Amino acid sequence: MKYSKATNYALHTMLYLAVTSPNQRVGVQPMAEKLKVSPTYLSKILTQLVKAGMIESSPGAGGGYKLPPHWEEISFLDIIHAIEGPVSLFDGCLNDHPDCLIQNVMVSAEEKMEEELKQKKIAELAKKAPPVL
Amino acid sequence: MKYSKATNYALHTMLYLAVTSPNQRVGVQPMAEKLKVSPTYLSKILTQLVKAGMIESSPGAGGGYKLPPHWEEISFLDIIHAIEGPVSLFDGCLNDHPDCLIQNVMVSAEEKMEEELKQKKIAELAKKAPPVL
DNA sequence: CTATTAAAGAGTTATAATATCTATAATATC
DNA sequence: GATATTATAGATATTATAACTCTTTAATAG
Ligand code: SF4
Ligand code: SF4
Numbered sequence: 001m002k003y004s005k006a007t008n009y010a011l012h013t014m015l016y017l018a019v020t021s022p023n024q025r026v027g028v029q030p031m032a033e034k035l036k037v038s039p040t041y042l043s044k045i046l047t048q049l050v051k052a053g054m055i056e057s058s059p060g061a062g063g064g065y066k067l068p069p070h071w072e073e074i075s076f077l078d079i080i081h082a083i084e085g086p087v088s089l090f091d092g093c094l095n096d097h098p099d100c101l102i103q104n105v106m107v108s109a110e111e112k113m114e115e116e117l118k119q120k121k122i123a124e125l126a127k128k129a130p131p132v133l
Numbered sequence: 134m135k136y137s138k139a140t141n142y143a144l145h146t147m148l149y150l151a152v153t154s155p156n157q158r159v160g161v162q163p164m165a166e167k168l169k170v171s172p173t174y175l176s177k178i179l180t181q182l183v184k185a186g187m188i189e190s191s192p193g194a195g196g197g198y199k200l201p202p203h204w205e206e207i208s209f210l211d212i213i214h215a216i217e218g219p220v221s222l223f224d225g226c227l228n229d230h231p232d233c234l235i236q237n238v239m240v241s242a243e244e245k246m247e248e249e250l251k252q253k254k255i256a257e258l259a260k261k262a263p264p265v266l
Numbered sequence: 267c268t269a270t271t272a273a274a275g276a277g278t279t280a281t282a283a284t285a286t287c288t289a290t291a292a293t294a295t296c
Numbered sequence: 297g298a299t300a301t302t303a304t305a306g307a308t309a310t311t312a313t314a315a316c317t318c319t320t321t322a323a324t325a326g
Contacts, residue, residue, distance in 0.1 A: 003134050007225075035227065060293025061294045062293085063302050064303085088135075094168065094169060109249040117238070162271095174317075190272060191323085
């Protein structure tokens, strides 16, 4: 019951882009160095973010990744969902009782967490210019 | 990023005890049958619950498990913590920056969820006498 | 003492996360 | 067009954790 390291890397790179270069492209190597993770692995994570519309990519010389136009609206929840998928924390159901009481509790609790994660935008954190990496 | 099946089994057995026999002892075999899980495996989970004070056990003939005197106060969060341990959903930290912004967000979101899980008691669900198993 | 039941230990299997290697495709620059 | 650069994709290996089993031990009631 833990968020994956991939999610952690995704959050860090997003915050990194927001803090350092919201408009400029940056390749995967420098970020992989900062995060102390292999470029190929980080690349896979960034590709997932691209597909989810969290960042934009361009190949070729001078290419790299940059934030999309709407980047100030991107929330923690968006990033987490991009990596973890549309998670439901609880799904060990066996019998499919109608209107399951256990699942109701778990889902409503999960929603409380998601509300909070939806309100928190990386742009908001970036304003504080933290030493993110 | 999912709760373990063990947590699921724990929630179901607790609710089962609360619904069927709040005072009477019941062995692991009947419950394992209902849950379609092996008795030895369920036994390990129940032992964790015993150590966390969620249930009481007694060996020997006529023994088994029963809820403790304070069972009506037991929350979902209590049960989850008993199985998952004192979880922190997020811990992929690399640099230990002071007053980490990312971790602050994740922790506060997690607390929102835990508040909800702390308010939900199994006794409350048991009153509705659901077809739990 | 014997039957019954929980607890504990060691081990196995299954599944998912993590990471690497290699090959391919796209773009810019010359 | 040739070359260097960079992202993407596929296959695969490694590691970690969850899930489960088997066996032994301990405790209790009758
Ligand atoms: S109680 Fe809920 S989770 Fe459990 S078997 Fe019934 S529907 Fe599924
Ligand atoms: S930003 Fe937070 S989680 Fe990331 S390295 Fe710094 S302290 Fe750790």
